[in-house]
Amino acid sequence: MTDTFHDLAVSPNAPRILVVDDDPGIQTLLGRYLREQGFDVRVVGSGAEMDTVLAADPRVDLLVLDIMLPGEDGLSIARRLDPKTRPPVIMLSARGEDIDRIVGLEIGADDYVPKPFNPRELLARIRAVLRRHRVETDAHVEKAHRTRVGDFAVNVQTRQVFLHDEALDLTHGEWQLLQFFIERPNRVINRDQIMDYLKGYERSAFDRSIDVRVTRLRRKIEEYPAEPRYLVTIWGEGYLFAPSGRSPRSPDVTTAAGEPT
Numbered sequence: 001m002t003d004t005f006h007d008l009a010v011s012p013n014a015p016r017i018l019v020v021d022d023d024p025g026i027q028t029l030l031g032r033y034l035r036e037q038g039f040d041v042r043v044v045g046s047g048a049e050m051d052t053v054l055a056a057d058p059r060v061d062l063l064v065l066d067i068m069l070p071g072e073d074g075l076s077i078a079r080r081l082d083p084k085t086r087p088p089v090i091m092l093s094a095r096g097e098d099i100d101r102i103v104g105l106e107i108g109a110d111d112y113v114p115k116p117f118n119p120r121e122l123l124a125r126i127r128a129v130l131r132r133h134r135v136e137t138d139a140h141v142e143k144a145h146r147t148r149v150g151d152f153a154v155n156v157q158t159r160q161v162f163l164h165d166e167a168l169d170l171t172h173g174e175w176q177l178l179q180f181f182i183e184r185p186n187r188v189i190n191r192d193q194i195m196d197y198l199k200g201y202e203r204s205a206f207d208r209s210i211d212v213r214v215t216r217l218r219r220k221i222e223e224y225p226a227e228p229r230y231l232v233t234i235w236g237e238g239y240l241f242a243p244s245g246r247s248p249r250s251p252d253v254t255t256a257a258g259e260p261t
Contacts, residue, residue, distance in 0.1 A: 014040040015130055016059055020050045020074070021066040021092065026115075030064065033119045034126070047072035060087045062130055064122075067093040067104070079107045088133045090125055092117070149182050150243025151230075163221055173198075174217050181231065181241035190238035214239060 015038075019030050022045040031043045042060075044050050046069055054060065063086070067074035078089055091104040094115040104112050110129045113122055146153040146162065153162040159175055161168045161182070170178065180197050181189070191210050198210075214233075218225040229245040 011038065011040075014038055015061040016040045017042070017062050017064060017126065018050065018053065018060045018087075019043045019064045020045070020047065020069065020077070021064070022046060022068075022070055023066070026066070026092075029119060030122075034123070037123055039126075046070055047074075047077045050077065062126060062133075063087050063089045064126070065089055065091050065109075067091055075103055075107065078104065078109055081108075083108050088129045090122070090129060149185055151245060152182060152243050154179065154182055168220055170217075170220060173213060174220060177213050177217055178221070181239070182243065185241055185243045188234050188237050188240050193238070 017034055017039045019027065019034075019041065021027055021030070021043070027043045027045065031041050034041045042053055044053055048071065050063075065074045065078060069077075074091060074093075078091065081089070086108075088110040089108065090111045090113060091109045092113055092115055093104075110133070111125050113125060146155050151164055153165065154160070155162075156179075161170060161175065161178055168178075176198060177194070180194065194210050198213075214231060215225070218228050218231050221230050222228045230242055232240045232242060234240050
């Protein structure tokens with residue numbers, strides 16, 4: 001049996017739930033109840049029917065999977081689904097045995113609900129799993145937008161910088177300065193070049209504001225700011241940003257013009 005309950009209106013952006021359960025009463029209950037709660041619901045009665053539905057349209061946000069099914073059981077189905085591509089899974093079981101719950105969770109199920117259950121409890125579990133999965137997905141998307149440079153990673157879209165995957169708490173000025181250095185790794189940069197980038201106007205020869213900014217930035221990125229590994233002072237020349245914490249005089253250090261030092 002496959003039923004999508006098209007008599008109930010649903011938003012085109014509604015989360016898609018696929019229920020796999022051979023009990024006609026459960027099929028009708030969950031199909032109608034979850035759709036009334038704003039979900040786009042499809043209901044099937046076996047693993048084979050599930051495969052047919054997913055082959056036609058794999059866009060499923062959550063799978064509600066009964067353990068006791070005709071033919072292939074729910075645990076076997078969950079075990080063969082690719083954990084990298086499958087949707088989150090909530091398992092149902094009328095047997096109420098701890099071993100089913102333990103095995104289900106061990107093979108990657110996100111939650112387990114024993115039968116009989118209150119539909120409101122299942123609804124709460126579904127929303128919690130979807131919320132958790134959404135947060136994890138957003139985190140993966142955010143990481144995909146990061147550009148890694150040595151121990152640092154930058155997300156230009158969100159203006160965030162990460163050191164060893166830990167977000168740095170930077171002011172706007174600190175973000176500008178660190179981004180400037182990250183774009184010019186292992187190069188000696190003099191104060192005038194930094195001034196031109198950050199200020200872009202005439203300044204006094206005795207303007208030490210860059211030194212103050214560098215000192216403040218070091219407090220955010222260095223374990224020991226008095227002995228910096230990343231943002232190093234090159235006496236008489238300027239500063240050098242070593243994104244992997246290497247020696248400022250390592251062989252691959254170059255000047256801002258691109259010449260080896």
